[in-house]
Amino acid sequence: MDLLEYIELVINDYTLRTITLGTAILGAVTGMLGSFAVLRKQSLLGDAISHAALPGIALAFLLTGAKESNTLLLGALISGLIGTFWIRGIITKTHLKSDTALGLILSLFFGFGILLLTFIQKQPNANQAGLDKYLFGQAATLVESDVWLMAIVTGLCLIVLLLFWKEFKILLFDKDYANTLGFNTKTIDILITSFIVLAIVLGLQTVGVVLMSAMLLAPAAAARQWTNSLSMMVFLAALFGAFSGVFGTAISATQNNLSTGPVIVIVASVFVIFSFIFSPNRGLLFRQIRFIKNRRDLELHKTLSFMFNIAKTHENISHPHTIKILNNFQGYTKGTLKKLVDKNYVTLNGNMWSLTQEGFETASNLYNQQLKKDE
Amino acid sequence: MSSAQLEIQLIASLVAIACAIPGTFLVLRKMAMISDAISHSILPGIVVGFFITQDLNSPLLIVLAALTGVITVVLVEQIQKTGLVKEDTAIGLVFPALFSIGVIMIAKNANDVHLDVDAVLLGELAFAPFDRLLISGVDVGPKSLWIIGSILVITVALLFAFFKELKLSTFDAGLAASLGFSPVIIHYGLMTVASVTTVGAFDAVGAILVVALMITPAASAYLLTTDLKKMLFLSIFFGVFSAISGYWVAHWLDASIAGSITTILGLLFLVVYLFAPSKGLIAVMYREKQQKIEVSLLTFLLHLKNHTEENERHVNHLREHINWQKIRAKTVVDLALKNNMITIDKHIVSLTEKGDDFTSQAIDYIITNEDAQIEDMKDDFFLFRG
Incomplete structure (x- = not known):
């Protein structure tokens, strides 16, 4: 199949179009927010949050009994936020370091999620099948409404980014200065963290719990190599993320037995390796x-x-x-x-x-x- | 209790001990997330090993997987060394990439491979007793028991042999290096043990539980003690306790054993996090409140010492002057009274001799920039704490 044929297929085929759009938008939004996570040295937060979202999905299903993806995502969002703020509580209130806090929340929440999932599987309820797609992600299950949801969140995130651009920037590079200028750093901090959690939760359905952290990190790490300017980095990261989504989908669609999530991650990793080697200023x-x-x-x-x-x-x-x-x-x-x-x-x-x-x-x-x- | 149940609990406990030992050092060396990275990135090693041997319990699988674990650590360090990204980003880049390669390798050969990503990540302890090890036809117990048992023996032997080196290089890498212990060798030794343990444990309990069993008991123990030996014993105890009680919870709920062991670990950590005597959340918040009042008291006493005129020392004036709320002012005045530092005579507050003494010493410490000494001084002067 040559390139033109494939493009034609993307335009005409509903499933392929939805998945391509979905992964592209997802890549763009995670790339954008990932830039902040990487620069704030919170790279592994994404990994912890995506694991911490699992019990939320399971609990949302247990409570409502329905597999409506928006309710499940809401559950994931809440449990992701709880995980994030608990991590912060552990770091600020005890002498445990951030890596320990991340590892703790990640494994404990995930284990609890698995307990709930296996518990659900034993329930006499025919509706429970398919919950485990959140573990490894199945881009094929994306429908148009999911893509719309992603698009809306991306738009919202873009607006907030533009509105609070200087606040985010100053928080990123000089938190104490931001404090002395009278910015409420706590609120800005919570805002950006919540958006990172939101982006991660959105991606769970597509690439799954395990690979979500790479979606957040890889485009940002690649973009960092090409520029020293924040706006350029955010833009490039969104671009790399979107391209990883599109290429990944294309590769997995043209091959048998290839799930989309891992392929997207591999494509994003290739972007990273390329940037590490060939970027003009920092490249090896x-x-x-x-x-x-x-x-x-x-x-x-x-x-x-x-x-x-x-x-x-x-x-x-x-x-x-x-x-x-x-x-x-x-x-x-x-x-x-x-x-x-x-x-x-x-x-x-x-x-x-x-x-x-x-x-x-x-x-x-x-x-x-x-x-x-x-x- | 049937023999299968007993064997499951025995395997779980051994895994818990084998994880707690390297876990303690990982937590102390601020490398806890490495265990998460290793637990994911061993997947391609397992897959390649499986392709070669077609047997999930072959020793080659363990060797290859442990090798991938070490490769992960090396890759992370190499990327970090280029200075292009920070360490945590390097970890976050390496393990999803390796994991993806593993998943793709499984997917491409799905037709002739009986290997499931779920099984690798989640494990199923309940099936462990059915895979028996037969030596010349005699049943000597479950295979996983032997695997994890031998890993544990090696880990314990290494721990005893290199305890002093490990301890020194963990707490003072510079001193260890100058005394001639190679931090690099100890570092990679620890990483190898962590990889081997992860691999040995994964098919029994799954990769995520390995991470939970490595980090949680050690982190909980770290909140309770600062003595390395006590911390090791405590984390082993926590691990075994959760392994056994987790098994019974799973039995009762009819759910995943790995999941319920992790949940018990989580509850255990929550309890320790909240109630640990000096480092728990409640103790920390109580101490913060106490210190806040005591700092206020000191401010109050300093104010009194600075003003000899009567109108400046009137109870009501003090509240206006230092700008405190009524309750806070009352708490501070009460505390000062209880400790015999002030006397109140017709609404005029004056310092007692003891109060004067305390304030003068505090000023000395503040002037000489040794504020920390005030904490020790409080023990000498205070009858009641804030």
Whole structure:
């Protein structure tokens, strides 16, 4: 199936269109909010919340007896929020550290959720099947109303982000300053955390409890590599998230036996790896290239400075010397010598070298920082 | 109680002990979330092992899965070392990716594999006694009992052999390194033990319960004691207690054993979190309130010491001057009276000799920036606390 055919299929086929739209919107909103989670060093909060949402789903089902997805999501939202605030309570009121608090809430809530789920399964109620789709997620069960819900939440989240942009930003980078300016940091904090919980709960149906944290983190971590500006990062993260959703759905739709959630996560991880390596400023590849270039420059300078120290002792600075005396010297290689010749700092004559006037001047100012740095 | 029930409880207790030991150190080293990461990312290792051996209980599976666990730790550290993202982000990126690979590998071969993601994550302890280990035809007990038993023996042996090194490197990595213990080796040793325990326990109790059994008993114990040995014993006790009582709750509710053990652990933690003598929520809040009143008392006494004129020391004036509510002012004045620090004569408050003494010492400490000393001083002066 080629690309055009697939696009045509996405437009015409109800299920595929719904899933593609759903995962794209989900990716965008989690990417957006994930940026805040990553910058606030709450990366693993997503993992904890998504696990903590499970007992809420089970309890909502036990109480209402219906499998209406909005009620279940409401239950998930409430239990996710309880989990989040309990985590905060543990961190602020006891000497347990954040990782312990996260692990505690994650495993305890999830275990309780499993207890409830297995309890429900034993109930004489034919309606209970399918609750476990929240564990691993099934994008195929998305219907148009789910997509609408996601779209509304995304819109709401966008409005709140734009309205409180400067508050969020200042809270993110300098909480104490925000406090002294008179912003109610507690309220802003609760607002942003609640939206993160909301986004996670929305994604449970699509990618499931386990993989939700990656949806939150991966686009944001990838976006972070390309920019230092918050607005750009949020935008890029939303873009990466949406693309992971679309590509993931496409790959899983064209292959047999591939569930969408894991594929989306793998696509998002590929984005991360690509960004880690190829981003121009922070990326590993360009960092390595810069590193090598700097080392070469340093070697060049060392050779030049060594030559300068020899030439200094002679009245005529261009007095020729044999190349041999450069041997056993760390910075010297044939390459650096050739480069020095290219730069017209040194002239070669057989196996003799001599410093030019230009080279002498550069060398004498080598460690003078005020000189322009063109080497 | 049938022998199967007894065996389930025995397996659960052994898993609890085997988890509590590395868990204590993980919690102390602030690496609790690593156990969550390992418990998820061992999935591809298990799947590959299963493809090779076609047997869920083969030792190769444990080796491969433990290897994936260690690979996770290494990957997290390598990503963190690049400085591109923080440690928690690195953890959050690595394990879902590895888990996804595992899920996809299962899905692609779903037709000829009897391996279920649910089973890996959730485990089913109830079936553990049916998988027997036969040595030359003789039934010697459930396989999982032997697996977790041998892991426990190795863990305990390592604990005894390297207790001092572990303790030192946990509390003072710098000192440990300067004394010649390699923190790296101890770190990876601990990670390997955690991986092996996770793997050994997963098919009996599931990955999530492993995380719960590692972190919760240790965290609860940490709220009760600051002594490493006591903490180890307490977490083992909590683990075993929840394992056995969780089993009976599951029996009664006819629900997942792993789930109910976790729930008991959760309740246990909740109780400790609320009622722990000095670090529990209630104790902390009580102490905060007490300190608030005592700070007010000190402010009040300082005010009295600064003002000798009678109109500044009138009871009503004090309330206006320091701007306290009626009740708070009364509490503070009562406390001061009870401790013999002030006398009230015709609505004029004056410091007693003891009150004067207390205030002068407090001022000295405040001026020399040793505010913390005031806490110790309170023990000498106060008959009643706030």
